[in-house]
Amino acid sequence: MDNAEWKKRLSELQYKILREADTEDPWTGAYLKVKTAGVYHCAACNNPLFASGTKFNSKTGWPSFWQPVHPERVITRPDPRYNMERTEVLCAHCDGHLGHVFNDGPQPTGLRYCVNSVALYLRPSKDATDRP
Template sequence: MVDKLTLSDDEWRKRLSPQEYEVLRRQGTERPGSGCFLGTKTPGTYVCAGCGNPLFKAGTKFESGTGWPSFTQPVAPDAVTEIQDVSHGMIRTEVRCARCDGHLGHVFPDGPPPTGLRYCMNSVSMKHVPEGQPLELVKT
């Protein structure tokens, strides 16, 4: 189980860039095709931009053609939480960081094997830690 990181809205505003704050704390989204991780294939781990929680291994990333980086599964079952999202006239499953509750994107049941899932994430909600470098959680 992941230790929770809970900060006030003011603390989040100080810690995050305006774009990170909009996505992670206000459930915003990047424009399709604009994210810095869309075409990357560098080995490593994608971590939450808000707290450093490991989220996805680069080896589970695939090109979905949707305009956002997509993954077949999180790094561990308890790395993310999933919540029903009924905004924008749709029923979707929102994906949040299990440690800081930051909005990452959505998961859809139309991905490739082995899971059949497509974790469609916002690049701004993540940072990439190259393979071989230590993963470090943000301290409170």
């Protein structure tokens, strides 16, 4: 899909985050405090990304997860922007920017996938450990 089509499909903020790798302001995301069971999907392409059972309160201002539903659902790459050493997380299906992953999360993985709410869509279900 080209940029013009993405601009038609996504809101202005979704486009800035998913296609231009911007970041929503901390503590403002719609999913920050949500505890509903279900699976979080990519807001751009509907790729299932994170089960609600892996979501935790990282106290960072963004929804955080300790693992994706399947490793192949996300891709990571170094992100040297802003003179920081970070690892960017992208949707493996549409290359949409989701956020970053850090090595300061809870066990069993020790990872913290710090994700922009606007990059997600929650599909509620009865089971917080759903794995599509």
